[in-house]
Amino acid sequence: MRLDDQPAAAKGRGKLSIFIGYAPGVGKTSAMLSAAQEEHKDGIDVVAGFVDAHSRPDTTALVEGLEQLTPRILSGQGSPVHEFDLDRALSRGPEILLLDDLAHSNAAGCRHKKRYLDVEELLRAGIDVYTTLNVQQIESLADIVAAITGFPVQERIPDSVFDSADQVKLVDIEPDDLIDRLNKGKIYPDIEAQRAAEVLFTREKLTALREIALRSTASQLNRIAIQISEQASRNEYDTKDHILVCLSSAESNKKVIRTAARMAEAFHGRFTALFVETPETMALSAKNKEELRSNLRLAEQLGAQIATVYGEDIPAQIAEYVKTSQVSKIVLGRSPNKKRGFAKASVVDKLTALVPGVETYIIPYQQPAGSGKLSRHSKPLRLSPADLGKTAVIIAGCTLIGLDFQYLEVKEANIITVYILGVLLNAMITKGRLYSVVSSLLSVLVFNYFFTKPYYSLRVYDSGYPVTFLVMLAASFLTSTLTMRVRDQARQSAQKAYRTEVLLETSRNLQQAQDFQAIVGETARQMVKLLDRTVIFYTASDVGLSKPMIYLKNDLSSLPDIYIDENERAVADWVYTNNKRAGATTDTFFGARCLYHAVRGGETVFAVAGVVMEQEEPLDVFEKSLLIAMLGECALALEKDRLNEKQQEISMQIRQEQLRANLLRGISHDLRTPLTSITGNAGILIGNSGVLSDEQKTSLYTDIYDDSMWLINLVENLLSISRIENDSIHLNLQAELVDEVISEALLHLNRNREKHIIETDVEDELLMARMDPRLIIQVLINLVDNAITYTQVGSRIRISARREGRWVNIEVADDGPGITDDTKTRLFEMFYTANNIRGDGRRGLGLGLSLCKSIVNAHGGTINVRDQVPRGAVFYFTLQAAEVNVYE
Structure with missing residues (x-):
């Protein structure tokens, strides 16, 4: 059963060519081999997968020159069995594979039960298949062929396999010539096999089979033409017939299904198989259940859409489905046996009355001689001690109540009502109709014994008592039957409700699954x-x-x-x-x-x-x-x-593209001003170095330096942002003195720091925090440079640090114009600049504060901004505090 690795097919689905004949010996295998030899001569890769030459010399000669796959040998009953090796064929992967006898049943141990399933897998692998078939082996024709030949064909293929063939080649020969071949021993070399085949090889039977083969081949060609026409005119689908066949566990249902399939094919309509599940369905025997599953598989093979409905009234359920599904034709079966056919005739009559406008076709069926009736019960009748005990207790209880009524001189009619009530209760609490029957009979007998004269005897003197007993028995039977039916319906409804609830719960839970x-x-x-x-x-x-x-x-x-x-x-x-x-x-x-x-x-x-x-x-x-x-x-x-995952990926790609576009747009905009200034000042120095004074040269050098430092800071921010976004930055966390980190950051401020008052206030010289000092220095530089850039000349900028519990809080405060509330909510977003123009006339990229937030968050801290009182802004961030080791 092990499935070997198979190479994926590089091409699409393969094509199926069927060489069909109306009887064995017409030359199907020879025609297939001749066509294969022609392809082989043209350089096509042709391999014989499994060809049965039937010991015929002329057929064996046609195989020569073709590569043949080694058959798979399986242990059969008594002797080894040679079967087609599907895995070897898939591994070999030829362009055309020859496979005789499409309807062959594979031996136990093969992957598929039927050879046509092997062919289906070969076609999916992109391999073209040549195969042979007799017309008797088409499923929907089984009943017609059996009527002609007198015996059914056991090996058959679904009509869908034949209908899906890309090419059907009819191999034909005159019936007289075929009979002559049989008589000369060219078909069956074995004399016993030849004698057995003589039952089929009569002129009348062969002529009828030949007509069926011709008709089937023409129908297949016509089907292809209709498919092409339908592709050209799609509106024809709205006017198609809808054929409905009803499934059952009867053996005759197979003939009904095949007839309905032929009708669907002839009318080119939709085909549905409906099964009405009733309370009695669970009581079917194992044989009947297997027959029902067999009929279901047959309907599926013939292309039917399976539908199931619940209900006890079969005609009403069928009629309701017919109305809602717009069925145009109904196909039903009916046996000519009156005893067995009474219920079915009733179904037919009721159905035709419920849907008089729908065509109903009745397919008669004669039970084969010697076949017995189908059992309706899955198990032989067995008595349950528990249910018998319940029945006895209920009858005893009713008798005690009746004796009390008799003592109180209550009329006998009331006692009868008590026993009917007991029968009703018994039907509710016991399983099986037998206990209701026993309860009804015992109620009549016990009532006769205890409450009719002469008492304590089963004899009666009053001539009216027998009528009373019959009415009482009939009432008991009716009440018990109705009670059991209601109970079965309740159980069926509960089961249906439970299954429906499971489906609804599944749908609801799947929508909530993440x-x-x-x-x-x-x-x-x-x-x-x-x-x-x-x-x-x-x-x-x-x-x-x-x-x-x-x-x-x-x-x-x-x-x-x-x-x-x-x-x-x-x-x-x-x-x-x-x-x-x-x-x-x-x-x-x-x-x-x-x-x-x-x-x-x-x-x-x-x-x-x-x-x-x-x-x-x-x-x-x-x-x-x-x-x-x-x-x-x-x-x-x-x-x-x-799809949600793909949408998220696409959204992420869109955001990345937007970020990239914003970055490129911002860089191209912001780089233009400093680069123009640098090139202009450099050009002035080169062309007018002898004319310019030292003071003018120093001013130009200073401008070039400032613009260059601005570009360097921009590149540093971009590199840091890219490293953080790609998760390629690695923190080197260690305990550092906050005062030293602040001092180091002040050494790297831009030249305009001299125009502002910068103060530091660290509450403890030994205040330490866990940080990557290189990155925190960059944070401080960005925050202070930001304050220098966006505040007036002479502003006061204050850097402070203090410990709050296990955190160190660092603040950069200024007394500039401050920040609006709307701006605060987006201040730390990448590329957000609040439409502010810097003091030097340049427009920022909005990377500095976003970079600060990424670095601080990577350290496990937080960063934010608040208003300074009375004016200005305060940027503050936190880092984890570290203890001072006094012994170091």
């Missing part, structure tokens, strides 16, 4: 709640599936490793790669212990969900529908989460 893992976890927990089974999730990433996440059902404490071993992981990997379901109860990896579904949005698989199925009954129709709906909700939530 990330990928939360969505997956919530979905898995809701699946466990819905199915009462253990669920395994594999999430998808760029490197494949993650480790399994296990969500146990309530009565389990752990899950054996066999459910998450390499074989099970291989199935999950296949589902992820192929975007298909697989595992238990499917035709792919059918030996797996879990059922795996892809959680997908379109062609993208977000995760793979596994449901533990071993030793558990298969999912019923409604559970399966709810599971698919729940996984669809999960896929939508995961797709929304992924």
Whole structure:
């Protein structure tokens, strides 16, 4: 079962060519090999995957020259079985692969149950496939072929496989020539096989099969033409017929489904299969449940959309669905057996009365000879001691009450009412109709024994008593039946309400989930709640599936490793790669212990969900529908989460582009003034050095120096901002004297500091803080330079530091014009300049204060601004205090 690594196909989906015939021996394999030889001569890479030459020399000769894949040998019953090796073919990856007998059933141990599923995987891998098929092996034609030949064909393919073929080539031969080939031993060399085939090889049967083959091939060509026409005119979809077939657990339902599928194909309409789940559905036998699942799979294979509704009144439920879904044609089955067909005839009659305007087609079915009736009960009848005890207690209680009534001389009619009430109570608290029947009969007998003359005897003297007994028995039966029906309906309604609540809760919780893992976890927990089974999730990433996440059902404490071993992981990997379901109860990896579904949005698989199925009954129709709906909700939530992540990435990129644009715009604007000044002053010095006085030269040199220092400070700020934004700055935290750091910062102020009064006030010369001194010096320089730049000449600037608990508070205060309240809220944003023009006529980039905030926050402190009283502003920031070690 292990799935080997497969190379990804570099091309798109492959093409399927089917060589079809109306009977064995018409030359399908020879025609396929001849076409392959022509392609091989043209240089096409052709490989024979599995070709059965049937020991015919002329067919064997056509295989020569073609590369042949070694078949896979599996241990069968008694002798080894040779099967097509799918993994070897995928690894080889030819342009064209030859694969005989499309409808072949693979042996146990293969990945797929059917060969057409192997072909589907080959096509998805981009490999063209040539294959052969008999017309009898098309699913929707099985009943017609069985009527012609007298026996059904066991190996069949869904119509969708045949319909999706890119090319269908009819291999034809006259029936007389085919019979002549059979008689000469060219078809079946084995004499016994030839004698068995003579039942089919009659002129009448072959002619009928040939007509079906011609019709099917023409229909396939017509279908392609209609598809092209529909693509050109999309409005035709609104006028299509809607065909509805009703599913049941009857064997005859397969014929009804195939008939409805042929009608949908003939009318080119939508095809829906409806199952009405009733209270009796749970009481079906294991055989009936398996038959129902088989009919469901057949409808899916034939292209039907599965729908499920709840209700006890089957015709009413069907009619309601017909009205809401705009069904134009209904296909039902009916057996000619009157005893078995009474209920079905009633359904047909009621349905035609409820929807008289919809065409209803009745498909008759004759029960094959020797086939027994289908059992409606899943288990043989067993008596429950607990329910028998409850019945006995209730009858005894009613008898005691009746004796009291008799003692009080209450009329017998009231005693009868007590027993009817007991039957009603018994139907409510016991399980099964048997106990209601027993309760009804015992009530009549006990009433006769205790309350009719002669007392304590089952004999009666009054001629009216038998009528009383019959009325009492009928009333007991009716009340018990109605009570059980109401109870079943209540249980069914509660189950439906519970499942609906689970779906609504799932939708609500998925909307509230914040990330990928939360969505997956919530979905898995809701699946466990819905199915009462253990669920395994594999999430998808760029490197494949993650480790399994296990969500146990309530009565389990752990899950054996066999459910998450390499074989099970291989199935999950296949589902992820192929975007298909697989595992238990499917035709792919059918030996797996879990059922795996892809959680997908379109062609993208977000995760793979596994449901533990071993030793558990298969999912019923409604559970399966709810599971698919729940996984669809999960896929939508995961797709929304992924779109949100992409949107956030795009928003981040937009913000980065805006920052880059603002930076470039600001730099180009602010660099123009100092660079123009530098080049102009340098040009004056170069051209007029002999004319200028020393005082004029000194002034020009000073301007050049000031502009150069301004550019240096700008570049330093830009470099610091880029390092902090890229997280490439590393803090070298150590205990430093605050007074020394302030003094060092004052040495690097710009030349205009001499025009202002700068004071320092540190409450303790030994005041220390944990900092990266290089970065904090830059913070102080930016704050003081900011105060120098935006305050009047002669302003007083005061730098102070004091300890407040475990923090050191450093302030830079000025007595300038101050800062407005609107400006304070955005003052530390990058590129924000409050439309202020600096004192030197330059417009700042708005990087200095943003850089200060980034550095202080990196130290774990805070920075802010407040008003100075009576005028001015105070910038303050905090750093963690450090203790002085007096022994150093």
